[in-house]
Amino acid sequence: MVAVTSSGTAVVTLPADDQILIEREFAAPKHLVYKALTTPELVKRWWSSDYGDMTVADIDLQVGGKWRYVMVTKDGNEVAFHGEYREIVPNERIVSTEAYEGAPDADANAAVNTITLTDADGSTILTVLVQCPSKDVRDVIINSGMEVGMQKAYDYLEKVAVSLI
Amino acid sequence: MVRMARAATTADAFNAVAEPRRRQILDALAGGERPVNDLVERLGLAQPQVSKHLRVLREVGLVEVREEGRQRMYRLNGQPLKPIHDWVKGYERSWSKRFDRLEEVLEELKKEEDGDGGSDE
Numbered sequence: 319m320v321a322v323t324s325s326g327t328a329v330v331t332l333p334a335d336d337q338i339l340i341e342r343e344f345a346a347p348k349h350l351v352y353k354a355l356t357t358p359e360l361v362k363r364w365w366s367s368d369y370g371d372m373t374v375a376d377i378d379l380q381v382g383g384k385w386r387y388v389m390v391t392k393d394g395n396e397v398a399f400h401g402e403y404r405e406i407v408p409n410e411r412i413v414s415t416e417a418y419e420g421a422p423d424a425d426a427n428a429a430v431n432t433i434t435l436t437d438a439d440g441s442t443i444l445t446v447l448v449q450c451p452s453k454d455v456r457d458v459i460i461n462s463g464m465e466v467g468m469q470k471a472y473d474y475l476e477k478v479a480v481s482l483i
Numbered sequence: 484m485v486r487m488a489r490a491a492t493t494a495d496a497f498n499a500v501a502e503p504r505r506r507q508i509l510d511a512l513a514g515g516e517r518p519v520n521d522l523v524e525r526l527g528l529a530q531p532q533v534s535k536h537l538r539v540l541r542e543v544g545l546v547e548v549r550e551e552g553r554q555r556m557y558r559l560n561g562q563p564l565k566p567i568h569d570w571v572k573g574y575e576r577s578w579s580k581r582f583d584r585l586e587e588v589l590e591e592l593k594k595e596e597d598g599d600g601g602s603d604e
Binding site: 338344346365444 | 571577582588
């Protein structure tokens with residue numbers, strides 16, 4: 319367990335009803351972040367977080383190329399995602415589709431993820447914009463079971479700053 | 484996931500705020516307590532429609548009402564929004580955990596690169 323250099327946390331915002339934006343700064347240059355994002359044996363070490371072990375990380379890193387990630391959760395369930403690369407700018411930007419194989423009509427309901435790496439004084443700001451085909455799909459992606467209106471509700475929450483926490 | 488089938492109900496905050504007009508009402512009330520005719524004016528809707536939306540919002544506890552003379556005064560109660568807040572925070576936490584791992588990988592890559600005198604790439 320290495321001591322991490324920045325104790326940043328991911329910031330999640332919901333810019334539109336059908337989008338999720340995840341942002342985090344890393345104390346590493348862009349090319350290394352890109353490498354960690356696109357090299358199968360490296361992806362296997364972080365992508366599944368502590369939810370399980372990754373058994374598959376197939377990456378055909380070219381426009382039109384396919385990717386597929388599979389993890390086995392601690393209770394033995396296999397969770398799989400796949401997609402296709404639409405745009406690749408090395409060390410800068412990756413646009414790909416992402417389908418959750420457990421969802422009905424997985425490919426029709428695929429999200430489009432845009433990963434952007436921005437240099438910030440030698441550090442890298444990583445953003446992942448998840449563009450869903452619909453609000454409902456977004457909510458499924460986040461496994462929420464809630465239908466719509468999240469961002470607005472969240473906005474109100476911030477704005478009103480009621481005694482919640 | 485289990486709850487996805489239940490789209491038609493308005494019996495919780497998530498559905499209550501799904502309707503754009505109701506969000507407008509919440510927006511207006513975020514600025515403070517208001518009488519119903521003030522809301523009617525702001526939204527440009529007929530009073531019965533505003534009342535209908537207010538009823539939905541009251542049912543889930545997002546809006547509270549009190550009588551003041553002949554006026555009914557409405558105000559926002561953010562408490563039912565907490566599950567939505569928690570949900571976003573939960574999602575955020577899971578990405579944070581994932582990125583913590585990524586950060587460990589990056590630390591190693593940095594060390595390797597330094598050790599190699601930058602021969603990587």
